[in-house]
Amino acid sequence: MFPFSHPGLENVQVYKPGKPVEELERELGIRHALKLASNENPYGPSPKALAAAKSALKNAHRYPDGSCFYLKRALAERFGVAEDGIVVGNGSDELIVMAIRAFVGSGEEVLTATPTFLIYRIATLVQGAKIVEVPQKDFKYDLKAMTAAITPQTKAIFIANPDNPTGSFARRAELEAFVKKVPSNCLIFMDEAYYEYAAAEKDYPNTIAWLSQRPNLIVSRTFSKAYGLCGLRVGYAFAHPEVAAGMNRVREPFNVNGPAQAAACAALNDKAFVKKIVRQTVSERRRLEAQLRQRGIRTVPSAANFILMHLGAAAPAVYEGLLRKGVIVRHMKSWGLEEHIRVTVGRPQDNRVFLKALDASLSPKKK
Numbered sequence: 001m002f003p004f005s006h007p008g009l010e011n012v013q014v015y016k017p018g019k020p021v022e023e024l025e026r027e028l029g030i031r032h033a034l035k036l037a038s039n040e041n042p043y044g045p046s047p048k049a050l051a052a053a054k055s056a057l058k059n060a061h062r063y064p065d066g067s068c069f070y071l072k073r074a075l076a077e078r079f080g081v082a083e084d085g086i087v088v089g090n091g092s093d094e095l096i097v098m099a100i101r102a103f104v105g106s107g108e109e110v111l112t113a114t115p116t117f118l119i120y121r122i123a124t125l126v127q128g129a130k131i132v133e134v135p136q137k138d139f140k141y142d143l144k145a146m147t148a149a150i151t152p153q154t155k156a157i158f159i160a161n162p163d164n165p166t167g168s169f170a171r172r173a174e175l176e177a178f179v180k181k182v183p184s185n186c187l188i189f190m191d192e193a194y195y196e197y198a199a200a201e202k203d204y205p206n207t208i209a210w211l212s213q214r215p216n217l218i219v220s221r222t223f224s225k226a227y228g229l230c231g232l233r234v235g236y237a238f239a240h241p242e243v244a245a246g247m248n249r250v251r252e253p254f255n256v257n258g259p260a261q262a263a264a265c266a267a268l269n270d271k272a273f274v275k276k277i278v279r280q281t282v283s284e285r286r287r288l289e290a291q292l293r294q295r296g297i298r299t300v301p302s303a304a305n306f307i308l309m310h311l312g313a314a315a316p317a318v319y320e321g322l323l324r325k326g327v328i329v330r331h332m333k334s335w336g337l338e339e340h341i342r343v344t345v346g347r348p349q350d351n352r353v354f355l356k357a358l359d360a361s362l363s364p365k366k367k
């Protein structure tokens with residue numbers, strides 16, 4: 001066997017993203033397959049962001065600004081934080097990896113929930129550290145059980161808020177109580193990739209306001225979801241300047257490319273656009289949830305742009321049935337949820353296609 005550099009690497013499963021549209025179209029010999037598997041924004045990015053990226057392409061022969069000066073300045077102004085407390089990543093995935101690389105030693109522990117975003121587990125094992133996963137309770141992070149799972153070896157805690165794949169979120173009071181109990185030498189990484197969708201939910205916590213009191217807190221967000229820029233890869237984190245400096249030490253020098261930086265600046269400025277995307281997505285999510293309930297399908301209440309649905313033993317067959325109809329969703333087997341499927345909220349026309357294919361897959365004999 002290949003000589004792994006440390007035994008933890010043997011347990012690392014390569015991250016399997018949702019099936020690419022092109023792959024399914026090739027396999028089925030079809031066109032216009034519909035992908036509702038990766039929690040993307042189906043409306044696309046702001047035209048202003050696209051124009052900025054296009055214009056920045058003419059400097060493709062130059063290295064980008066490794067410090068992301070203009071983007072950091074724009075983020076600092078928007079969120080009222082100091083520029084030296086901002087780290088920009090090649091997607092927020094990279095910020096997760098950077099935090100672990102900078103602050104977790106091999107053999108130390110990283111605490112999170114299960115099911116949750118799989119990169120926490122992968123990045124921890126790649127680091128040669130130990131992952132401790134506390135089962136969720138009623139599809140929510142069990143913060144009491146997580147408090148009890150903190151040990152002197154716990155170096156970082158990852159919380160996706162809202163969570164992926166459940167879409168649930170930890171509320172202000174319970175999260176604040178949890179954060180207060182975490183020892184100051186243990187990092188708390190709040191992954192708010194779906195922040196824009198959840199921000200208006202009652203009791204959704206404003207974690208940025210806690211940063212000045214909590215030097216062990218990192219808050220990460222992304223341009224991948226509501227801003228529709230996942231293909232360009234830009235995420236950002238707010239932290240104490242010393243924590244940010246630690247993350248910057250392990251950052252690749254030119255981790256965020258020029259068109260991505262330009263697009264992110266323009267996207268941040270186009271407030272009306274992102275507001276519209278969030279409004280449309282949330283209203284479609286509610287409609288889709290109601291449609292699923294009408295079919296007797298149980299769903300987890302979501303504060304994000306996707307829905308986790310329970311299909312029981314039929315889940316794998318329904319997933320395959322949807323694929324044959326050209327609709328790609330996510331079967332949750334890799335998350336240990338064999339009986340569940342996660343669907344991204346699409347545009348109204350996408351959701352109609354999905355529901356039709358779902359009905360056909362739920363009762364294949366009638367078709």
Ligand SMILES: Cc1ncc(COP(=O)(O)O)c(C=O)c1O
Pocket residue numbers: 038039090091092093094117160162163164191193221222223224230233234235
């Ligand atoms: C909870 C969560 N965090 C982080 C990410 C990573 O997003 P990105 O690297 O595109 O910013 C995702 C992507 O699906 C996610 O669901």
